[in-house]
Amino acid sequence: MWKFIHKFGSPPHFFRLSELLAPWFAWIAAILILAGAYGGLFVAPTDYQQMDGFRIIYVHVPSASLSLFVYVTMATAAAVGLIWRIKLAHAVAAAAAPIGASFTFLALATGSIWAKPMWGTWWVWDARLTSELVLLFLYFGYMALRAAIEDENRADRASALLAIIGVINVPIIKYSVEWWHTLHQTASISKLGKPSMPPDMYIWLVMMIVGFMFFFGALLMIRTRAEVIRRARDQRWLREALGVS
Amino acid sequence: MPDFLDFGKHTVHVWSAFGLTLVVMVLNIVAARRSLAERSKSARRRLTGDAVATSTVTTTTVTTQGGES
Numbered sequence: 001m002w003k004f005i006h007k008f009g010s011p012p013h014f015f016r017l018s019e020l021l022a023p024w025f026a027w028i029a030a031i032l033i034l035a036g037a038y039g040g041l042f043v044a045p046t047d048y049q050q051m052d053g054f055r056i057i058y059v060h061v062p063s064a065s066l067s068l069f070v071y072v073t074m075a076t077a078a079a080v081g082l083i084w085r086i087k088l089a090h091a092v093a094a095a096a097a098p099i100g101a102s103f104t105f106l107a108l109a110t111g112s113i114w115a116k117p118m119w120g121t122w123w124v125w126d127a128r129l130t131s132e133l134v135l136l137f138l139y140f141g142y143m144a145l146r147a148a149i150e151d152e153n154r155a156d157r158a159s160a161l162l163a164i165i166g167v168i169n170v171p172i173i174k175y176s177v178e179w180w181h182t183l184h185q186t187a188s189i190s191k192l193g194k195p196s197m198p199p200d201m202y203i204w205l206v207m208m209i210v211g212f213m214f215f216f217g218a219l220l221m222i223r224t225r226a227e228v229i230r231r232a233r234d235q236r237w238l239r240e241a242l243g244v245s
Numbered sequence: 246m247p248d249f250l251d252f253g254k255h256t257v258h259v260w261s262a263f264g265l266t267l268v269v270m271v272l273n274i275v276a277a278r279r280s281l282a283e284r285s286k287s288a289r290r291r292l293t294g295d296a297v298a299t300s301t302v303t304t305t306t307v308t309t310q311g312g313e314s
Contacts, residue, residue, distance in 0.1 A: 037263065042249060052252035055259050059266040099273060106269045110262040117258055215270065219277050226281040229288045242285055244292040 009086035011228050012237035018221035025218035032211030039204035047201075056114040058205060061188060062212040064107035067135060068170055070100030070216060074142070075167045078160035088224075090156040091231060093163060094146060095223035099216060101139035108132055119183055127176035128184040131169060138166040152231065 040058030047054035074096040081089035111129065112122045123129065142159050149155035177186045188196055188205065197205070232238045239245070252259045 041259070041263070051255060053255035053258055055252065055255075056262040059262050063266065063269075098276070102269050102273055106266060109265055113258050113262045113265070117255060215273075219273055222277040222281050226277070226284040229281075229284040232288065238288065239292055242289050242292065244289055 009084070009088045011088055011232065012241070014088055014228065015225065015237070015241050018225055022218050022221040025214045025221065029211050029214035029218060032207050032214065036204045036207035036211055040208065044201045044204055045198075050118060053114065053117050056110055057188065058208050060107060060110040060114055061205060062208040063103045063110060064132070065209050066212045066216055067100060067104035067107050067132070068173060069213065070096050070103060071135060071138070071163075071170060072167070073220075074100060075163040078163040081156060082160040082164070087156075087231065088228065090160065091227040092220065092224050093160065095220055095227045097139055097143050097146075099219050099223065101136060101143070103212075103216075104132065104136040104139060108136065115183075124183055126182040126184060127180040128173065128182050131173040131176050134169055135166075135173060138162075138169060142166070 037058065040055055044055070044058075046052055074093045077089045077092040077096065080086055081093060108129070111132075115124075116122050142162055145162055146155045146159045149158060176182060177184050186196070188202075229238065229242075246256075250256075250260075
């Protein structure tokens with residue numbers, strides 16, 4: 001286990017692996033997202049209650065799921081960096097933050113666009129929406145804290161602590177629709193229960209969610225490579241990787 | 246507007262949500278690629294600069310030693 005962690009924590013190993021995997025992740029994401037968007041827009045049947053307005057679900061739910069998934073990834077990487085003092089893990093956390101922030105913004109914005117025709121308002125201060133907004137501020141706080149501390153090691157440690165403490169918001173977002181009375185509907189897809197949608201609506205949503213995950217995977221690898229290069233000093237593997245003799 | 250692009254009274258909402266998603270995805274791709282390109286460029290410059298500086302120091306030392314002998 002220890003050896004495994006350290007092998008994956010080695011920047012040269014990560015560089016080789018990410019160069020190999022990133023294009024695959026990008027292509028899988030492109031295929032799934034294009035197919036899912038086409039199916040969601042043109043193949044899935046119209047909802048009997050929300051009519052065609054329900055099609056926003058095919059971008060809203062994947063971006064909202066990703067906003068949580070990215071945060072958990074970021075906090076896990078930050079914790080690994082903090083506990084095992086692995087620099088690469090801190091680089092992964094730093095690289096994940098802007099991606100997570102952008103998809104949290106997208107979840108809020110597409111939710112707002114969906115809310116207007118369905119609820120008659122762009123925004124309500126209910127538990128789900130407010131806790132998702134707090135998530136956006138957590139991402140901003142994490143990035144601002146990193147930027148504010150000049151010393152790299154201190155920035156890594158302080159931002160990791162903030163990321164770990166912020167994890168408490170993840171179950172709050174997830175279960176907010178069950179714990180409190182909210183305008184927001186309950187989960188459309190659950191790991192344990194049956195989905196609350198028929199299969200011809202459901203399949204495109206699953207495709208979009210998985211596609212978004214692969215998209216994040218590809219972006220994370222590219223951004224982590226950039227972060228690793230920024231942190232690296234004059235090392236032989238970096239010279240080789242960049243083709244500098 | 247072609248029929249298949251028409252979502253009745255929700256047309257604007259559906260297309261604006263999908264459009265915004267496309268914009269966020271494209272911006273993410275551009276930002277990630279640009280960040281990698283910029284970091285690689287500055288690292289290359291740093292590494293090449295280091296190499297030039299090291300070779301200059303070596304040359305100077307050799308010349309000085311040569312002059313003294």
